[in-house]
Amino acid sequence: MNTTLNTNGEVKPNLHVKLGNVEFKNPVLVASGTFGYGAEAKQFCDIEGLGGVVTKSVSWKPRMGNSPRRIVETASGMLNSIGLANVGVDTFVKEKLPYLAKFDTKIIANIAASSMEEYRDVLEKIEANAVPNLAGYEINISCPNVKDGGLSFGTNVERTEELTTLLRASTDRLLIIKLTPNVTSVAPFAQACERAGADAISLINTLVGMSIDIYTHEPRLNTVTGGLSGPAIKPIALAQVYQARKACSLPIIGIGGIVSAEDAIEFFIAGATMVQVGTANFVYPDAGVRVAAGLEKYLQQQKIAEVTELVNTLRVKAELKAAGW
Amino acid sequence: MTSSSVPSVVTQRRILAPGLVTLRFRNPNVAHNTIAGQFVNILPKAGFSDPMLRRPFSVYWTQGDEAEIIIQEHGRGTGILANTREGEILDVLGPLGRPWMFDSADYMTAVLLIGGVGVASMPLLTRKFELDEVPLHTFYGARTSSLIARDHLANVHIATDDGSEGFHGSNVMLLRSYLESGKLESPKIFACGPTGMMRAAQSLAAEFSIPCEVSLETEMACGIGICQGCPVRTEESVFAVTGRRYRLACTDGPSFKAEEIVL
Ligand SMILES: Cc1cc2nc3c(=O)[nH]c(=O)nc-3n(C[C@H](O)[C@H](O)[C@H](O)COP(=O)(O)OP(=O)(O)OC[C@H]3O[C@@H](n4cnc5c(N)ncnc54)[C@H](O)[C@@H]3O)c2cc1C
Ligand SMILES: Cc1cc2nc3c(=O)[nH]c(=O)nc-3n(C[C@H](O)[C@H](O)[C@H](O)COP(=O)(O)O)c2cc1C
Ligand code: FES
Numbered sequence: 001m002n003t004t005l006n007t008n009g010e011v012k013p014n015l016h017v018k019l020g021n022v023e024f025k026n027p028v029l030v031a032s033g034t035f036g037y038g039a040e041a042k043q044f045c046d047i048e049g050l051g052g053v054v055t056k057s058v059s060w061k062p063r064m065g066n067s068p069r070r071i072v073e074t075a076s077g078m079l080n081s082i083g084l085a086n087v088g089v090d091t092f093v094k095e096k097l098p099y100l101a102k103f104d105t106k107i108i109a110n111i112a113a114s115s116m117e118e119y120r121d122v123l124e125k126i127e128a129n130a131v132p133n134l135a136g137y138e139i140n141i142s143c144p145n146v147k148d149g150g151l152s153f154g155t156n157v158e159r160t161e162e163l164t165t166l167l168r169a170s171t172d173r174l175l176i177i178k179l180t181p182n183v184t185s186v187a188p189f190a191q192a193c194e195r196a197g198a199d200a201i202s203l204i205n206t207l208v209g210m211s212i213d214i215y216t217h218e219p220r221l222n223t224v225t226g227g228l229s230g231p232a233i234k235p236i237a238l239a240q241v242y243q244a245r246k247a248c249s250l251p252i253i254g255i256g257g258i259v260s261a262e263d264a265i266e267f268f269i270a271g272a273t274m275v276q277v278g279t280a281n282f283v284y285p286d287a288g289v290r291v292a293a294g295l296e297k298y299l300q301q302q303k304i305a306e307v308t309e310l311v312n313t314l315r316v317k318a319e320l321k322a323a324g325w
Numbered sequence: 326m327t328s329s330s331v332p333s334v335v336t337q338r339r340i341l342a343p344g345l346v347t348l349r350f351r352n353p354n355v356a357h358n359t360i361a362g363q364f365v366n367i368l369p370k371a372g373f374s375d376p377m378l379r380r381p382f383s384v385y386w387t388q389g390d391e392a393e394i395i396i397q398e399h400g401r402g403t404g405i406l407a408n409t410r411e412g413e414i415l416d417v418l419g420p421l422g423r424p425w426m427f428d429s430a431d432y433m434t435a436v437l438l439i440g441g442v443g444v445a446s447m448p449l450l451t452r453k454f455e456l457d458e459v460p461l462h463t464f465y466g467a468r469t470s471s472l473i474a475r476d477h478l479a480n481v482h483i484a485t486d487d488g489s490e491g492f493h494g495s496n497v498m499l500l501r502s503y504l505e506s507g508k509l510e511s512p513k514i515f516a517c518g519p520t521g522m523m524r525a526a527q528s529l530a531a532e533f534s535i536p537c538e539v540s541l542e543t544e545m546a547c548g549i550g551i552c553q554g555c556p557v558r559t560e561e562s563v564f565a566v567t568g569r570r571y572r573l574a575c576t577d578g579p580s581f582k583a584e585e586i587v588l
Binding site: 067082281 | 329330368373374375376377378379418543544545546547549550551552553554555556557558568569570571576
């Protein structure tokens with residue numbers, strides 16, 4: 001299945017991917033909450049080198065976020081309890097969206113809310129103020145760090161389906177549902193999204209985690225628990241993407257601990273069509289561009305013409321597959 | 326053009342005291358563009374392993390194409406960095422953050438209030454005041470005499486907890502005696518040190534109705550405003566006007582007007 005390139009490596013591999021009817025210049029997005037609204041990182045990252053920017057979760061009203069301490073470093077990862085601090089949808093459509101509209105890359109607006117109506121109202125407000133490069137929406141039903149957030153949707157299959165159905169009626173743009181790993185099995189959620197007409201699913205959001213100061217016996221994070229991200233969660237994310245791949249036929253956006261092209265390629269092989277780079281941006285603000293560049297190099301070396309050829313190419317022995325692995 | 330992190334070779338390492346070292350490194354961008362009060366974010370270890378995140382350090386000094394930081398060993402990240410050898414490469418992102426607000430028109434005498442490794446941003450500030458011929462006084466508090474980083478400061482009044490040098494007691498008490506005696510003409514305090522010292526500076530400034538700025542060392546993940554991990558709580562009056570409950574230490578700070586934040 002490797003397509004041989006006809007010249008001496010001069011031919012550029014094709015990094016373009018299509019999701020629904022939207023074409024992205026490469027399959028690498030930056031994850032919600034790890035790249036602000038674009039402006040913050042502009043000085044350090046060539047935004048146009050990214051497949052797209054998923055913006056920080058936005059809600060109807062501005063949210064202040066949780067009290068400090070909001071971040072704790074852990075082994076090859078970090079815990080956060082930001083609490084969806086965001087500018088609110090008014091400022092988002094007035095300032096943030098027009099700013100990102102200037103760049104030759106796609107925007108995916110991530111939405112967080114505490115009720116069906118709020119999700120719909122935020123989406124419709126953005127839809128009414130859409131800019132040409134707005135590709136669609138990622139619906140955050142998976143933030144573990146607020147009590148009134150979407151996790152009550154993300155851990156309930158019926159509510160996931162109901163919400164997806166509702167939002168589907170409000171937009172023809174990409175509708176991506178962001179799933180949580182904090183459930184027994186991701187499969188029924190993936191299937192619910194498919195039944196309700198989502199264009200894709202993205203996973204994973206952060207895992208619930210905790211860190212304790214042994215001298216004060218206090219939790220290090222203000223909210224006691226927080227969301228774990230970074231390389232520490234990659235194996236879990238990969239397994240969840242694989243499970244979702246087996247459970248539904250929706251395109252998958254793989255997220256979790258991706259810091260290099262090699263990491264991203266594992267996700268493609270497991271069944272993801274695109275990936276998002278999150279925590280890595282905190283170390284290298286241009287991590288997404290680095291991943292895309294590494295991906296191109298790998299394809300060239302392996303003489304693979306199209307990145308899409310990698311997708312869902314995991315080789316599992318037939319007898320193992322038959323046994324349900 | 327974007328400026329990502331830059332490999333910077335360490336050209337000099339000095340041990341000032343046990344657990345207190347300076348590292349000088351070559352980085353023309355940081356050396357030429359840093360303004361007093363800004364910081365750099367340095368990776369203790371490559372490879373996204375453990376520790377994974379960068380560590381913030383004030384720029385201590387700049388000369389030619391080289392910049393210097395001063396490191397107090399605290400945990401693992403600073404432990405690794407403090408043991409960097411000359412010739413090794415540091416991964417440096419910066420300069421970051423807003424400079425000290427030395428341009429405010431509300432003072433005539435600069436008062437630098439330093440606690441411990443809070444000295445880090447003061448040499449560049451001192452250089453700026455000397456250049457602008459602003460009268461300045463430095464009140465430097467340390468646990469003991471051997472922990473004082475003396476370079477590039479001016480008009481220093483020392484206070485030590487153990488009485489090994491200068492005033493026996495806190496630098497805030499020493500500053501208070503100066504303020505009470507009226508020796509400082511229209512002063513503004515620039516404070517950096519432990520939270521306790523900065524709280525004391527905050528109330529001292531309020532008591533004497535003088536401007537005061539404090540530079541904070543809040544935990545950070547990114548240092549550039551993309552993670553929202555470094556909130557600083559705003560005073561009620563600021564919240565009432567701006568609607569903002571928190572500011573970000575990395576991009577709105579690290580220094581803030583003392584009366585605008587809750588320490
Ligand atoms: C703007 C700014 C300027 C600073 N300038 C200097 C300086 O010039 N010299 C110096 O010695 N130190 C400075 N610090 C403090 C220094 O960054 C911390 O001591 C260091 O990050 C601790 O890392 P660690 O791995 O040794 O400690 P650990 O406790 O193992 O660190 C764990 C995590 O907590 C964070 N952390 C812990 N304590 C602090 C702290 N006090 N401030 C910020 N983050 C913390 C670390 O970044 C890391 O993510 C500065 C901090 C800030 C925010
Ligand atoms: C500091 C921080 C803030 C985040 N904020 C959001 C958010 O607002 N909305 C959201 O859907 N996911 C948010 N996430 C989750 C990430 O988008 C991503 O799903 C997760 O971090 C796993 O990827 P990573 O390991 O590459 O970081 C946040 C993650 C971090 C670390
Ligand atoms: S450290 Fe990330 S926003 Fe300040």
